[in-house]
Amino acid sequence: MSEQARAIISEVSGHDLDQWLRPSTFTNELEESVRGHIHEELTSWIFYRKLAADCSRANIALHGFAMLWERSAKECLIDMQWLEKYLISRGGRCKPTNIEAPKCEWPDSPVEPVGPCREAFNVQRKLFVDLEKLCTLAEKCQDTALLNAIESRFLRKHAKHLKNMGDLLQQVTRVSKQPGLGLYLLDAELRHHNGCIPWMSMNDPDTIEEGIRAVTKKISGGLALQSHHEGTKLASKEAGHC
Numbered sequence: 249m250s251e252q253a254r255a256i257i258s259e260v261s262g263h264d265l266d267q268w269l270r271p272s273t274f275t276n277e278l279e280e281s282v283r284g285h286i287h288e289e290l291t292s293w294i295f296y297r298k299l300a301a302d303c304s305r306a307n308i309a310l311h312g313f314a315m316l317w318e319r320s321a322k323e324c325l326i327d328m329q330w331l332e333k334y335l336i337s338r339g340g341r342c343k344p345t346n347i348e349a350p351k352c353e354w355p356d357s358p359v360e361p362v363g364p365c366r367e368a369f370n371v372q373r374k375l376f377v378d379l380e381k382l383c384t385l386a387e388k389c390q391d392t393a394l395l396n397a398i399e400s401r402f403l404r405k406h407a408k409h410l411k412n413m414g415d416l417l418q419q420v421t422r423v424s425k426q427p428g429l430g431l432y433l434l435d436a437e438l439r440h441h442n443g444c445i446p447w448m449s450m451n452d453p454d455t456i457e458e459g460i461r462a463v464t465k466k467i468s469g470g471l472a473l474q475s476h477h478e479g480t481k482l483a484s485k486e487a488g489h490c
């Protein structure tokens with residue numbers, strides 16, 4: 249082994265490589281805040297699991313809602329795993345903390361969805377506010393990489409989730425004014441959409457953009473077809489004159 253290789257091995261072995269990965273902008277406070285959001289996602293995950301389990305009970309049997317909460321729980325778990333990987337890739341360390349057990353219980357006598365849906369809205373809002381705080385701190389520390397990751401991977405998506413949950417709370421409140429068929433229909437609609445919020449696309453600016461693009465394409469396609477049609481008519485007319 250050459251002297252040069254020996255020197256590199258000794259240099260690398262004597263250093264904390266995590267620190268090499270870590271720029272000065274990724275401060276301890278920022279790392280702690282990323283871990284804080286991981287904890288928040290896990291707490292929300294167990295909360296949604298509890299709602300999904302409650303809605304699946306025979307006493308409640310709101311399977312469309314159960315599917316929605318299952319989806320929400322999965323989303324939290326995926327976000328948590330992504331952020332954990334990201335934390336490690338930035339030279340951070342994973343330090344799990346205890347997850348608080350959810351206190352809510354879906355009322356079953358009578359079946360009452362307003363309280364749990366209000367709670368779900370609060371959970372979603374808490375996640376969104378926490379992400380905003382994380383972004384503000386990342387901006388303050390001038391950690392552009394984290395700011396960009398949170399904005400593109402989380403913030404946009406969570407803003408949509410929050411609006412969807414607000415709409416759900418509104419609809420649940422509306423149908424609960426007269427208990428009975430309304431809740432059954434809302435649950436059936438959720439079930440029909442495999443637990444996805446049925447009006448999700450109405451709240452998505454990206455879908456609206458796609459819709460406008462499709463309409464524009466259709467209009468220009470129509471115009472092209474029309475001019476082609478007119479061109480053919482003119483050509484046959486001219487051919488007739490000859």
Ligand SMILES: [Fe+2]
Nearest residue numbers: 289323324327
């Ligand atoms: Fe999330």
